[in-house]
Amino acid sequence: MKPIAQLILPEILDIVSRGEPAEIKEVLEQLHPADVSVVIGELSDDSAMALFLAAPREQRVAVFEHLEEDQQERVLKLVGARAMVPIVEEMASDDRADLLQSLPKRLADALIEELSRPEQQDVAALIQYPEKTAGAIMTTEFAVVPANATVSAAMDHLRKVAPHRETIYYVYVTDEEEHLTGVLSLRDLVLADPSAVVRSIMRENPIALPVDCDQEEVANQLAKYDFLAVPIVDSKLRLVGIVTHDDAIDVIHEESTEDAQRMGAITPLQETYLQTGFWDILRKRGIWLAILFFAVMYTGTALRLFEDTIKSMSILVVFVPLIVSTGGNVGSQSATLIIRALAVGDIRLKDWGRVTWREVRTGAALGLFLGLMGVVRALLWNTGPGVALVVGLTVLGIVIWAALVGSLLPIALRRMGMDPAVASAAFIASIVDVVGIVMYFSIAKLLLF
Amino acid sequence: MKPIAQLILPEILDIVSRGEPAEIKEVLEQLHPADVSVVIGELSDDSAMALFLAAPREQRVAVFEHLEEDQQERVLKLVGARAMVPIVEEMASDDRADLLQSLPKRLADALIEELSRPEQQDVAALIQYPEKTAGAIMTTEFAVVPANATVSAAMDHLRKVAPHRETIYYVYVTDEEEHLTGVLSLRDLVLADPSAVVRSIMRENPIALPVDCDQEEVANQLAKYDFLAVPIVDSKLRLVGIVTHDDAIDVIHEESTEDAQRMGAITPLQETYLQTGFWDILRKRGIWLAILFFAVMYTGTALRLFEDTIKSMSILVVFVPLIVSTGGNVGSQSATLIIRALAVGDIRLKDWGRVTWREVRTGAALGLFLGLMGVVRALLWNTGPGVALVVGLTVLGIVIWAALVGSLLPIALRRMGMDPAVASAAFIASIVDVVGIVMYFSIAKLLLF
Numbered sequence: 001m002k003p004i005a006q007l008i009l010p011e012i013l014d015i016v017s018r019g020e021p022a023e024i025k026e027v028l029e030q031l032h033p034a035d036v037s038v039v040i041g042e043l044s045d046d047s048a049m050a051l052f053l054a055a056p057r058e059q060r061v062a063v064f065e066h067l068e069e070d071q072q073e074r075v076l077k078l079v080g081a082r083a084m085v086p087i088v089e090e091m092a093s094d095d096r097a098d099l100l101q102s103l104p105k106r107l108a109d110a111l112i113e114e115l116s117r118p119e120q121q122d123v124a125a126l127i128q129y130p131e132k133t134a135g136a137i138m139t140t141e142f143a144v145v146p147a148n149a150t151v152s153a154a155m156d157h158l159r160k161v162a163p164h165r166e167t168i169y170y171v172y173v174t175d176e177e178e179h180l181t182g183v184l185s186l187r188d189l190v191l192a193d194p195s196a197v198v199r200s201i202m203r204e205n206p207i208a209l210p211v212d213c214d215q216e217e218v219a220n221q222l223a224k225y226d227f228l229a230v231p232i233v234d235s236k237l238r239l240v241g242i243v244t245h246d247d248a249i250d251v252i253h254e255e256s257t258e259d260a261q262r263m264g265a266i267t268p269l270q271e272t273y274l275q276t277g278f279w280d281i282l283r284k285r286g287i288w289l290a291i292l293f294f295a296v297m298y299t300g301t302a303l304r305l306f307e308d309t310i311k312s313m314s315i316l317v318v319f320v321p322l323i324v325s326t327g328g329n330v331g332s333q334s335a336t337l338i339i340r341a342l343a344v345g346d347i348r349l350k351d352w353g354r355v356t357w358r359e360v361r362t363g364a365a366l367g368l369f370l371g372l373m374g375v376v377r378a379l380l381w382n383t384g385p386g387v388a389l390v391v392g393l394t395v396l397g398i399v400i401w402a403a404l405v406g407s408l409l410p411i412a413l414r415r416m417g418m419d420p421a422v423a424s425a426a427f428i429a430s431i432v433d434v435v436g437i438v439m440y441f442s443i444a445k446l447l448l449f
Numbered sequence: 450m451k452p453i454a455q456l457i458l459p460e461i462l463d464i465v466s467r468g469e470p471a472e473i474k475e476v477l478e479q480l481h482p483a484d485v486s487v488v489i490g491e492l493s494d495d496s497a498m499a500l501f502l503a504a505p506r507e508q509r510v511a512v513f514e515h516l517e518e519d520q521q522e523r524v525l526k527l528v529g530a531r532a533m534v535p536i537v538e539e540m541a542s543d544d545r546a547d548l549l550q551s552l553p554k555r556l557a558d559a560l561i562e563e564l565s566r567p568e569q570q571d572v573a574a575l576i577q578y579p580e581k582t583a584g585a586i587m588t589t590e591f592a593v594v595p596a597n598a599t600v601s602a603a604m605d606h607l608r609k610v611a612p613h614r615e616t617i618y619y620v621y622v623t624d625e626e627e628h629l630t631g632v633l634s635l636r637d638l639v640l641a642d643p644s645a646v647v648r649s650i651m652r653e654n655p656i657a658l659p660v661d662c663d664q665e666e667v668a669n670q671l672a673k674y675d676f677l678a679v680p681i682v683d684s685k686l687r688l689v690g691i692v693t694h695d696d697a698i699d700v701i702h703e704e705s706t707e708d709a710q711r712m713g714a715i716t717p718l719q720e721t722y723l724q725t726g727f728w729d730i731l732r733k734r735g736i737w738l739a740i741l742f743f744a745v746m747y748t749g750t751a752l753r754l755f756e757d758t759i760k761s762m763s764i765l766v767v768f769v770p771l772i773v774s775t776g777g778n779v780g781s782q783s784a785t786l787i788i789r790a791l792a793v794g795d796i797r798l799k800d801w802g803r804v805t806w807r808e809v810r811t812g813a814a815l816g817l818f819l820g821l822m823g824v825v826r827a828l829l830w831n832t833g834p835g836v837a838l839v840v841g842l843t844v845l846g847i848v849i850w851a852a853l854v855g856s857l858l859p860i861a862l863r864r865m866g867m868d869p870a871v872a873s874a875a876f877i878a879s880i881v882d883v884v885g886i887v888m889y890f891s892i893a894k895l896l897l898f
Contacts, residue, residue: 256709
């Protein structure tokens with residue numbers, strides 16, 4: 001029961017490359033457009049074009065919408081921009097705006113010029129919104145009915161507009177100035193008395209989000225309310241679009257991947273791992289590695305300060321990896337917990353006091369535990385009680401410090417309007433490392449010399 | 450336009466604690482059940498109970514469904530299990546099964562005993578499925594119509610069953626043995642000629658997933674096809690449930706958080722950060738810290754092997770943090786990229802060859818870049834060309850090694866049926882560190898002594 005495209009992909013590729021129209025037609029009938037788009041990604045140019053053009057027009061639109069951006073560009077170039085105009089016209093308005101923004105400017109402009117007037121205006125309206133806001137991910141194809149319509153009139157209206165609406169399961173009610181005044185579902189309409197008036201069954205004061213709302217917040221709110229779609233309003237509270245559940249899922253995937261990459265000290269990739277170019281990935285990793293390289297140099301500098309201590313007591317060096325890695329590990333744990341909790345809305349900025357208190361206690365408990373392990377290890381290595389004590393105290397201190405830095409830095413970054421995930425494990429480790437080295441050798445000097 | 454609960458929470462709390470029934474009723478009318486559940490979480494026991502009981506029964510069910518598990522238990526205890534039976538009976542079947550599994554066994558058994566027979570059977574059927582499978586997150590409340598019904602008969606049926614169905618936007622068609630034979634949407638029904646027969650407008654061979662399918666795969670498939678719900682079938686291809694879009698979003702959030710926590714070297718928390726108990730969090734962090742503590746000990750052991758080298762040339766020590774942290778950073782970058790790509794399905798196990806080739810090249814390029822930086826830094830520190838060369842070569846070597854370990858370890862873990870995210874940054878760093886130290890001092894011995 002796995003999706004067809006995965007199970008019998010080789011067989012499908014075989015059929016399509018044989019090029020028998022009847023067989024290709026049968027494949028198309030059995031596959032979901034999302035699967036056809038996967039197949040196209042695996043095909044040679046000729047076969048991809050043959051398969052795409054064999055599809056009936058309606059399916060072609062759906063297949064094209066499901067293609068990755070690089071594949072959309074490929075198909076556009078294969079089929080020819082002019083021939084693709086009818087398909088682009090029928091695309092969902094948010095998918096179309098995304099496509100036109102991802103295309104090379106010349107190709108996009110050529111396409112836009114061919115679109116009919118209302119579509120041109122729609123594209124122009126949508127691409128003005130900044131990336132990663134509600135405006136950038138919403139569609140303008142929502143269903144609206146007047147408050148004074150009867151249920152049966154509303155249903156008739158929905159039947160008429162359904163082919164050009166992203167969803168007709170949520171229906172919005174606006175006044176003369178397009179202000180959002182109510183919402184009702186197709187379920188409400190189906191269950192209502194056909195002669196009832198929309199106003200009497202709609203939900204007033206619907207939840208709506210501003211058009212400049214961050215896309216992650218939009219997705220989180222949609223998830224919180226279990227909505228199929230959430231209405232988006234402009235600064236005058238006029239309904240300008242809706243964000244649907246499938247776009248919210250894409251946003252959640254995208255934001256999670258971005259956060260993971262930031263936390264892994266990588267500038268977020270725009271495309272998937274395998275699609276991202278070699279030089280692009282190099283740049284996005286290299287820049288952070290270079291920054292971290294300079295940061296860790298301070299650890300080297302810190303070590304140089306204690307070169308005499310090291311010379312006269314080289315056994316101390318053996319514990320340096322333990323000190324720095326334990327600090328780094330605890331810091332990265334704290335940062336991970338806080339960054340995720342901020343991302344999904346489990347904690348808010350105002351919780352910083354609770355977080356601090358919790359992390360100090362956790363750090364102290366973990367520090368005692370790990371410090372004791374360090375003492376035992378040192379004694380087993382016959383370093384003598386002095387070094388063992390130094391190791392134990394340093395581990396205790398650095399673990400508390402790491403828990404504090406790891407938890408408060410993401411909150412501080414969010415407070416400054418930055419992405420908390422920038423506080424990557426590696427970045428926190430660098431901060432903690434220097435402190436750890438200085439702490440360690442200072443305690444050693446104090447107690448052992 | 451922010452959701453009400455956030456904006457005026459203090460005001461709402463004030464109203465509810467004043468306890469004026471008319472005012473409380475007004476609050477309830479204006480709030481979405483999801484917001485009421487947030488408010489309840491902030492209220493004292495008395496006020497929480499007052500607010501909950503003031504809601505009309507239907508809203509009470511929705512509010513209760515939206516509560517976090519610990520709050521559900523609290524309300525159950527406050528209101529009394531017996532009084533809650535009607536509410537539990539009306540809950541969505543998946544939410545109910547989750548509730549009964551999260552409650553203390555005695556409380557759950559007492560509740561189940563009070564449920565009516567069909568609900569008892571439903572609970573028994575749902576809780577048998579292993580956690581994190583399609584069966585564990587699906588609801589059994591889906592809408593079914595026979596293939597030979599007319600559209601208008603199907604609509605009549607939907608109107609009748611709508612209150613007890615999680616969604617009526619997707620309607621499933623089964624044969625006499627409950628095998629899934631078709632699917633159609635409410636949109637299809639609304640647009641169809643009322644006298645048409647369901648068979649003629651339904652989509653045949655619908656995409657379905659097996660009941661033991663991993664929940665992350667279910668969510669990814671639903672996202673791929675932009676479905677509102679995906680049907681779940683048993684081993685005999687009988688329709689046994691559906692997983693809806695809102696549950697898929699919850700799964701995606703949950704899996705992303707789990708992956709982030711694993712990658713941050715924490716055993717995944719069952720609840721949110723602030724809800725998780727102090728000792729629970731301590732255990733989930735401490736166990737990994739202890740494992741990593743032992744792992745990093747090998748780095749100490751490796752350093753001990755070269756104590757003589759260090760004694761005779763202590764300047765070498767200054768670069769140890771650079772070597773180990775650069776290796777760790779590159780390894781964690783690679784692991785992050787691969788773990789996320791595996792999670793969202795961008796790469797599959799069969800891609801390991803492409804991944805290896807890509808990471809070797811990336812590692813070589815990054816290694817040359819960082820190695821050169823290391824050489825320059827060493828020369829600036831007047832270490833002489835010998836040490837500079839040793840640093841440069843080691844950085845080159847360790848970066849390639851780290852890229853390989855970081856990318857192949859997650860793939861290997863997945864291959865062995867484990868979660869790739871177990872390859873946390875800290876874990877990979879430990880493996881890379883030892884190799885880095887041995888590489889560094891071996892090259893130094895070879896070239897400088």
